[in-house]
Amino acid sequence: MHKALLTVAALALMPATAAFSAPQPLDTGAIDRVVADALKTTQVPSASVAVVQGGRIVFAKAYGEQGPGKPAVADARYPIASISKQITATAILMLADEGKLSLDDAVGKYVPGLTSGDHVTIRQILSHTSGYRDFWPQDFSFADMAHPVKPDAILARWGKAPLDFPPGSQWQYSNTGFVIAGRIIETVSGQPLMQFLSQRIFTPLGMTSAVDADFGMTTADAAPHERYALGPVRVATPAAPGWLFGAGQLAMTASDLARWDIGMMDHKLLSQAGYAAQQTSVKLSSGEDSHYGLGIDVLQWGSHRILEHGGEAVGFLSDNVIAPDDGVAVVVLDNADFGDAQSVIAKKVMALVLPDAKPDAQAAGGLARATSVFDMLRAGRLDRTLFTTNGNFYFTPTAIADYKASLAPLGAPQSIVQTGNGLRGGFTAEQYRVTYPHRTLRIVLRAEPGAGGRIEQFTVYPAG
Structure with missing residues (x-):
């Protein structure tokens, strides 16, 4: 799941060889206070935080309890949920860099039988402009999620349903599109998705903790929690395996997600053109800006270009905010699917690192x-x-x-x-x-x- 924040930016990428300015001294005591206040206010049990400055990890610390009676530790994994989408999108872009596919290929070329498969493009599924209906718009596990599922079963139900709008005409967040993307990666590479990601992305970037959240987490990792309104905080039952796939299946430590961010800053995996495609906001057919690239929000906070994405799985929330031109990133992973601790912490810590980076507010409506x-x-x-x-x-x-x-x-x-x-x-x-x-x-x-x-x-x- 994902929370889009704020307003946009459009923009030229820094060259991969750019040197970052010397970072400001980090007030770790202020970070401690920000996290303690957010956890107390929301009653979220734990948070794991990592900060990148000058293109390197300068802070990694966990707070609270990652499970009943278990103090949080920085080397515990948390599901990153929809933050996985930028990693799935990068895998597609790697295949495009190698000439094995084009972003403007129709998805039906690789995954037959989908609605309008001859007209919807790979670029549209990665930018949420395809029209495929999201199979998981709820912020809770619906009844069918108690049972295991395969990607093709998700696509048979939601990928073959009528489109919500003509491709390219609107922006609507869709986990379904990234299930399609995961299947395209498997078809083109000839490898299972997790094998491709492990060999081509995690190993080169030193992300040793990254696993499939359905099968790779252990009792040493964070436990999920839920809550009804302001009622008791309870350990949650995760969804059955298979529901997240290319849309949000990954779990890792906050430090390993920070290593991913550094890889984006340093252009370690893609060509310059590949990163430009990912980090440029896609325009709708009307000319309106979608404020979204390929698997990631493209934003502007004051004078700073920001790449951001949130994630939600059963019992977990996360936020990843990157200021790539400044060599700065803030990662926040927590073990509750209620409250807004992850986004509050991310924004306030980013304000400590880049004081002039101010997100814009959302517009209001009826109630x-x-x-x-x-x-x-x-x-x-x-x-x-x-x-x-x-x-x-x-x-x-x-x-x-x-x-x-x-x-x-x-x-x-x-x-x-x-x-x-x-x-x-x-x-x-x-x-x-x-x-x-x-x-x-x-x-x-x-x-x-x-x-x-x-x-x-x-x-x-x-x-x-």
């Missing part, structure tokens, strides 16, 4: 439905006719009880304001900020478009 459902949940009620099958699946008796027990004592909020709106997997993608005198919450709402559209997701999280 009547969100307010109504929030009030229902505070009272421990739920009008199930308002929800889809998956929405009702999420609201178990335990979930409803936790929502009431944790929200009712807060009373009526001072305000509820919409902070984001978009489209995801055929559903709206709405975010709201709920303000109380001494705390702030965040609502994520996804619903069928149009008047009377049923709600696919309504989740409440503590906000940092």
Whole structure:
């Protein structure tokens, strides 16, 4: 899963041989305070943080508990979820550099039977402009995810469904597109995806901890956690194997993700043209800027070019923010799929490293439905006719009880304001900020478009 932040940038890449300016002294005590405050506010159990300055890792530290009674350690793995997309995209670009495929090839050339497979291009699946509907727009594990799946089964269900829009005409985040990308890598290279990534990317960059999150994690690594509203924090049950594949299957340490970032800064894997293709925002057919390259957000924070992506798996959140021209990156991995600790920590630590790098705010919209459902949940009620099958699946008796027990004592909020709106997997993608005198919450709402559209997701999280 992914959270797009902010506004865009478009821009020339620095040459691979550029020397970075001398880094500012790093205030490690300030980082400790930022992380401690975010974990306390959100009750996220742990976070692992790495900082790159001057093109090298200068800080790596873990905080909190990575499992019940287990202090967090910096060499523990966390799933990076959708941050994996930039790695999948790079694998495609490596094959393009070798002349084995073109970004403008139709996806049907390599994966037959897909809807509009003769018209959708590889560039469009990597930039979320293909029209393929996202198979996992929810921020929770839906019922089918309790069962193992193969990539081709995902594509048979979602890759052969009608497109949500004509290819190239809109931007809509789609995990489905990156499952297609993973299958293209396997078809063209003749290798399983993880074997290709290990041999061609992880080994050259020294990323010794990188594994398939479904099979490679152990009890020495971080454990997933979940929460209903402000209820008890519980160890979560991961989705069954196979659901993430090329869209988000990787796990690693924060330091190894930082090594990936350094590889991007130093242009270690791709040609100059390959990195330019990945890091240039794709334009829609209308000429509108998508603010997204190939597997990564392309942003501008003040005068700084920023490459950013977040990730979400069951029980985990992550954020990776890179200022490639400055030789700076901040990696934050945490072991909870609630709250916003990962993005709060990433932004605040980046502000310590690059004080003039300021992300822009999102635009606001309407909020009547969100307010109504929030009030229902505070009272421990739920009008199930308002929800889809998956929405009702999420609201178990335990979930409803936790929502009431944790929200009712807060009373009526001072305000509820919409902070984001978009489209995801055929559903709206709405975010709201709920303000109380001494705390702030965040609502994520996804619903069928149009008047009377049923709600696919309504989740409440503590906000940092």
